[in-house]
Amino acid sequence: MTIDPKSLFTSLFDAAVDAADPQRTIRDVLPQKPEGRTVVVGAGKGSAQMARALEQAWDGPLEGVVVTRYGYGCACERIEIIEAAHPVPDEAGLAASHRLFDAVSGLTENDLVIALISGGGSALLPSPPDGMTLADEIAVNRALLASGAPIAAMNTVRKHLSTIKGGRLALAAHPAKMVSLIVSDIPGDNPAYVASGPTVPDAGTRADALAIVDAYRLDLPAAALKHLDTPAADAPSPDDPRFARNEVHLIASAARSLEAAASEAARHGIKAVILSDSIEGEARDVAGVHAAIAREVAMRNRPFEKPVLLLSGGETTVTIRAKDGKGGRNSEFLLAFALAIDGVEGIHAFAADTDGIDGSEANAGAFADFTTPKRMRAAGVDPKAALARNDAWTAFDAVGGLFAPGPTGTNVNDLRAVLVL
Template structure:
């Protein structure tokens, strides 16, 4: 049986395999639509939209025109599709301009035309488009409140789409009567296409009453203008049975499930049994970490429910409730810090968590590495891991022991990869 002597190299190989499985160039070729009689317009938004646009250009041998918006630093060279960069996770003026220009691209289309929408995670923040009565500042305040709330991504996007003129299928309506084919790289637990980037081209059945219920459940403090809008019928989003959506197509071309399977295959190739727990885990990052840590302890100390060596894999999107402003990090770093505390002293337990887009939260790392010695090493370096967890400052704790994982932007985004190795 092969022995893993370098857990970091092992985890990095798993990450690379997961990202490769979500490569837009490979995936897009499988879902190319039929060529139209008229024009082909490409639109898109998300942290992987520029790479998706470049891949579409290579795969499509007819004339195209288009525009996609991605996060600052995530752009790439395209010949026929314009790429605009804007702010994420908090919207900015560049995103507002991009939203307006996307609508302009869809003006005057006919039933002979085709619109290809390239959508990936992150599109919600990249497409600010506040309704009448709200400003960009209001939308920014809404986004900040949602990010700090601990609400799951599905709940966040329900609120977002009712405070927007572009989300919730509205961008697709602007293309009518042209056919819209949406190609999605999903970062959503369960892969509901209407939740990816708040569904600019894909409607769902959530209502403004659902949005108000979420505001109340999570005690969100939204701007007065946003609350006024939610109280009016103007906030209602189009429903999936709207005849203007008839004939449109939606395809999830890459997802966490496929990437987890690729990571598992890489582990098996290296002689380590892999178990996929779930591709759609949600919940508070530190609480999800507690469950993973309990399983790791049980395996390491009692050999159940799996014998070691074994790799536990999970995907999905956890959330972080901000308890103290000023901390650095993201949900993967926070997950790992809580996990490290939960397995301290349990020999043979190693862990890794990272966002497949290459960025976790507010800094330049995708995640970090952790093991049964992490908490002790942090204390030796002058950082109290428990105090860091309380102030949502996991980045500082992992930076102190040089355990951050910094691969840079990957060009795709199928949510988080968590890997627990018990030797």
């Protein structure tokens, strides 16, 4: 059997992204048309493509506005697309939050709101409470991104420092019925954590948020800490009767995309094993576990017989140790993985963010194999030093190992694939 690992990995990525394409999934969950207006709101890196898919599937009157990341927009006829900054909020995102509130104001119980929510919405919907400024929210976001905290913890803090997250946008639409269509980038697929849940509340409390601040030693602005110490920060409860009519539908997730990738591997004659769709943790630590399994397969043919493809999803985190490094969690995972399998023949790996962008640069991830550290050193890059300064992008760029498909229009978190031949 002759296998080109890079071609295989690219086909796996394409299959995973295709399985999360709203054009394929949104028609199955369309709500009934209301007696009154149908208003669309949304936020996330996949929201524009979700809006286009909804327009094509909906044959009645439709209006609304969604916000997505700069460069992620697409042409829509009835739904306005706004672009704003991600992962650090900006004024355009603040204006977009106001526009979403305007869109759902003054509705009646005969109206319907369709919310199109995907990962990335937390940064795209800044909406600081009284006493905080946009600059404060930006500082909060920067502190969270550098902390190494898992996404659920970050979003628990975010929803208590916002007037739109944690179900508050849904409350603003009451008494209209809200149907949330969600593309999940959250390990475990809790819809309340996607984009910090602007339309879906959860049971996390202000005390939980304060505990996270302490646990990760978050350096938050004084205004944010002051707000967290007041009842004004309390988020709506899931049992609030104003949420009773609302519906939530998951239209894409890491689990479904991993299953599609496994099927694509089978088409190539490779047995695939899905380790988990909800792996979290420090990227370099997760890499160490994946590498240990790969070495065991390569050297002892256990716990799986080679050839085999190991798949996993979820979202790792990176604790920023240096300010001048380039990269993201997938490239950092791969650099740590490559170092851990250095010289062990037959091991190849790939990791990428399904939204098409990984961290601070334009790549989604990278490719690696058992020769990668050697090739990096030959190119004048010390891979261990690069990992120490969070500079995986530079290391992979030096050996032509970056993977850059561009924005995909969806976001179901990370796809990791390890091929052992």
